[in-house]
Structure formats: structure tokens, C-alpha cells
Amino acid sequence: MIKIPEIDARFVDIGDLPTGFAPYSFKEMYVREFTLAELKLLYIGMHSKQRPLQHIVRAIQMCCSIPVMELTDGDFEFLMAWLRKASYPKAPLQVNWTCRHTNIVYKDNRAFYRGPPIDERQMALDNMEWEQCDTNNVETVTAYSTKLESLDDDNLYIKDPRFDFPRVGTLGDYHAHIEEVPHEKHMAECARWIKRGKTFRDKLVYLMTRPDNDLYEDILELRKEYHHGIVEEMHLRCRVCDHRWKHHAAPRLLSFFADNTEEDIFKIMYNLLSEFGMQPDMSMPAKLVLFNYSSLAKDRQDAANRKGGFKPLG
Numbered sequence: 001m002i003k004i005p006e007i008d009a010r011f012v013d014i015g016d017l018p019t020g021f022a023p024y025s026f027k028e029m030y031v032r033e034f035t036l037a038e039l040k041l042l043y044i045g046m047h048s049k050q051r052p053l054q055h056i057v058r059a060i061q062m063c064c065s066i067p068v069m070e071l072t073d074g075d076f077e078f079l080m081a082w083l084r085k086a087s088y089p090k091a092p093l094q095v096n097w098t099c100r101h102t103n104i105v106y107k108d109n110r111a112f113y114r115g116p117p118i119d120e121r122q123m124a125l126d127n128m129e130w131e132q133c134d135t136n137n138v139e140t141v142t143a144y145s146t147k148l149e150s151l152d153d154d155n156l157y158i159k160d161p162r163f164d165f166p167r168v169g170t171l172g173d174y175h176a177h178i179e180e181v182p183h184e185k186h187m188a189e190c191a192r193w194i195k196r197g198k199t200f201r202d203k204l205v206y207l208m209t210r211p212d213n214d215l216y217e218d219i220l221e222l223r224k225e226y227h228h229g230i231v232e233e234m235h236l237r238c239r240v241c242d243h244r245w246k247h248h249a250a251p252r253l254l255s256f257f258a259d260n261t262e263e264d265i266f267k268i269m270y271n272l273l274s275e276f277g278m279q280p281d282m283s284m285p286a287k288l289v290l291f292n293y294s295s296l297a298k299d300r301q302d303a304a305n306r307k308g309g310f311k312p313l314g
């Protein structure tokens with residue numbers, strides 16, 4: 001194997017992993033930021049119906065010195081977070097969430113009650129009732145923090161020989177399976193902890209055909225004990241009922257590298273060429289392409305505004 005860092009100075013050592021490299025034969029990892037070539041692959045992955053993950057995993061592999069298929073899910077999340085931070089000018093999250101807050105509303109006009117806490121008797125008297133909001137919100141969040149959850153230093157190995165960490169190698173088949181059979185999601189997640197079996201399907205069949213629940217229950221314990229990876233923490237606000245709360249989310253692979261503009265990378269390349277005369281170069285850092293595009297687009301917008309004449313504020 002060619003040692004990439006020795007022939008390509010863009011690769012940098014990204015330090016310790018959430019597992020401390022315990023599950024691998026390699027003990028260091030070199031990574032470089034995405035270029036335009038990988039941005040294209042990511043875009044194809046995020047918009048493809050057929051096995052979208054393979055494009056995303058491939059894009060990540062191109063930037064990494066070790067076989068990413070061996071990484072645990074948690075270490076892979078850490079790698080994705082590193083890549084996003086290194087490769088995007090600023091990376092706002094797009095969060096799609098449903099507000100489950102229960103509000104007090106007036107029965108006649110459905111207006112929200114905004115006063116001090118009241119009891120059920122008072123509510124009945126004033127003709128009010130409970131109502132669950134259920135609004136679907138799509139928010140772009142720029143202020144969020146990414147928290148790292150590592151394994152405990154004295155508990156880096158799974159001692160029980162029946163189990164192994166879920167790894168990127170079974171991620172593609174797992175996703176394809178739950179697309180097809182969504183109600184098996186929980187069992188499919190558990191099956192990925194089983195060491196036995198070459199493929200994801202072998203593991204799932206093995207788990208589903210146990211005569212009792214012992215294996216399954218041991219996996220539930222394992223998932224708690226060995227959880228690692230990243231968690232994104234952010235403040236969200238419902239656009240309808242104004243409910244505010246602190247949200248914790250595990251990264252979702254398919255939307256993790258979506259930027260806030262959701263702009264088509266092919267359109268960006270075409271615009272850079274046709275409107276700004278910039279020849280796209282596939283080895284150009286993604287960050288630079290996106291930054292150039294947004295500043296050029298902004299200059300153009302500013303110019304158009306100036307041309308439109310002076311508009312007083314207010």
C-alpha cells in the first residue's frame with residue numbers, strides 16, 4: 001500500500017479517534033479536505049435513488065489514508081464531521097423536524113393562550129383545550145455545537161467474542177434494507193453488532209432466527225456501553241407555536257454534507273464558467289469553489305441592487 005501522506009502534502013493527521021484506534025491494525029489516519037471532484041460525488045449520492053451511500057462513502061474514501069470500510073460507525077461520524085468542517089466555507093445545518101409541543105388554545109379561534117400557567121378547570125371555564133402542534137419545520141441552523149463521545153479508555157474492546165462494533169462495511173446494505181423494510185429498522189441496527197456472518201444479511205438472518213431473546217438483549221446492553229461518535233446540539237424554535245428547545249441529533253449520512261443553499265453542484269460549475277469565466281478544476285478545494293461562488297454571486301446581486309437605484313431603508 002502506498003503511504004498517501006508521503007506523496008501528497010494535503011493529507012494531515014487528524015489525531016485520535018473516538019475508539020482510540022483500538023479496533024484496527026492501523027494506528028493513525030491521514031485525511032485531506034474535499035475537492036470539487038468529491039463534491040460532485042457527494043451531490044450524486046445525496047440525489048440518487050439507487051444505493052446513494054456508496055457514492056458518499058467513496059467520496060470520503062478518496063480523502064482518507066485508511067480503508068474506511070473498516071471504521072466503526074462512531075469513528076466514521078467523527079471523520080465526516082472533520083471533513084465537513086475542513087471542506088465547507090461555513091457549514092450551517094439544515095434541520096427538518098416536527099414540533100410535538102402541546103399548547104393551550106382557545107377552542108373558538110384556535111389562538112394560542114400566552115399567559116401564566118393555568119389549571120384544567122380554568123381552561124374549561126375560558127373555553128380552552130390542549131392541542132399538539134405537529135408543525136413540520138425546516139430550519140437552517142448556523143449556531144450548533146458538535147460534541148464528541150469517546151469510548152472509555154479502560155473499555156476500548158468488546159470482550160464478548162460474539163460481537164463487534166457496527167462498521168461502515170455493512171452500512172450500505174443496512175440502509176438499502178431499511179429502505180425496503182422500514183419496520184425492521186431496530187432489529188437491523190442490532191444485527192450490525194453481530195460478528196458472525198460475512199454480510200449484513202447473514203447477520204440479520206442469524207439474529208432473527210434465534211430461539212430466544214438472549215442475543216438480542218445482550219446487544220441492547222452493548223449499544224449502551226459502547227456508544228461513541230458525535231452528537232450535534234442546537235437550539236430550535238417552532239415557526240408556528242414559538243416553542244424553543246435544545247435538540248440533540250446523531251448525524252444523518254444522506255444530508256450531512258448538504259449545504260444550506262442546496263444548490264446543484266453542476267449548476268454552480270456551469271455558472272462559474274459561463275458567468276464568471278472560471279474554468280472548473282476538479283482538484284480545486286471544495287471550500288474555495290463554494291466560497292468563490294457565493295462571493296461572486298453576492299457581488300452580482302449587489303451590483304444589480306445598485307443598478308436598481310437607491311432605496312431608502314425601512
Ligand SMILES: [Zn+2]
Pocket residue numbers: 099100101133134135238239240241242243
Ligand atoms: Zn410548534
